[in-house]
Amino acid sequence: MPEVIFPGPEGRLEGRYHPQKDRDAPIAIVLHPHPQFGGTMNNRVVYNLHYAFHRMGFTVLRFNFRGVGRSQGEYDQGIGELSDAAAALDYLQSMNQNAKHCWVAGFSFGAWIGMQLLMRRPEITGFVSVSPPANMYDFSFLAPCPSSGLVIHGTADRVAPPADTRALVDKLHEQKGITITHDEIEGADHFFQDPHMGTMIDHVTAYVKRRLTEGTR
Template identity: 85%
Template sequence: MPEVIFPGPEGRLEGRYHPQPKKDAPIAIILHPHPQFGGTMNNRVVYNLHYAFHNMGFTVLRFNFRGVGRSQGEYDQGVGELSDAASALDYLQSLNPNAKHCWVAGFSFGAWIGMQLLMRRPEITGFISVAPPANMYDFSFLAPCPSSGLIINGTADRVAPPKDTHTLVNKLHEQKGITITHQEIEGAGHFFEDPHMEEMIGSVDQYVRRRLTETTR
């Protein structure tokens, strides 16, 4: 999988890009957890999401936010990281102008950034939000949430407690015109340690494949 360096708002950003042979393959961007708590694009959840999407036929890009790895700049409270994500999506789209569908997947802090990106980019057709930290960040900007997606979390998550995720999901369920699917992995913590990783990725795979089938009918 080629390493890529592409321009971001504060200098270069480092990523991993995994194309498909089909020119009109759907595209997906994967966003990593909090940079100040060890989050990188090589986080296990992010890595597994990346390959799950590629195995489903997506051209995939994951990258390091500013100040992480070889990405330039420094942590910017989520504001700059959202700009980084927008630049990454621009880059991915520039390489794949014929892509039929565009998805965003994020884990933890990356889920928060991903949901904000969703609000800015109407071309995003679906999202995966893994363990969104609804206890730490305000998700009220999702009014209305512009596309359907999957929110998935573990029942034993102590970083982003399930009760806060339930509150977020219930708020989104009240909105018309979109479908928020919510799944919980029994016994899984925030990082989906084995054996829960396989179950979580399996749920994501099943959800995305179902959505793709519905859109191609």
């Protein structure tokens, strides 16, 4: 899988780009957890999401937010990281101008950034939000949420407690015109330690495949 360096708002960003042979393949970006708590694009959840999307026929990009790995810049409280994600999507779209579908997937902090990106980019047709930290960050900007998607987390998550995630999902369920699918992985912690990683990826794969088959928002 090619290592890529592409321009970001504060300098170069480092990524891993995994294209498909099909020129009109759907595209997806995968966003990693908090940079100040060891989050990188090589996080196990991010890595597994990346390959799950590629197996489903997506051209996929994951990357390091500013200040992580070889990405330039410094941590910016989520504001700059959202700009990084927008730059990554710009780069991915420039390489895949015939893509009919565009998805964003994020884990933990990356889920929060991904949901904000969703609000800015109407071309995003679906999202996967893994262990969104609804107890730490304000998700009220999702009013209304512009696209249907999947929220998935573990019942034993102590970093982002399930009760807060359920409250977020309940608010999103009140919105019309979209469908929020909510999956809980019994016994899984925030990081989906084995044997729960495979179960989570299976749920994500089943959801995305169903959405692609339906061809709907």
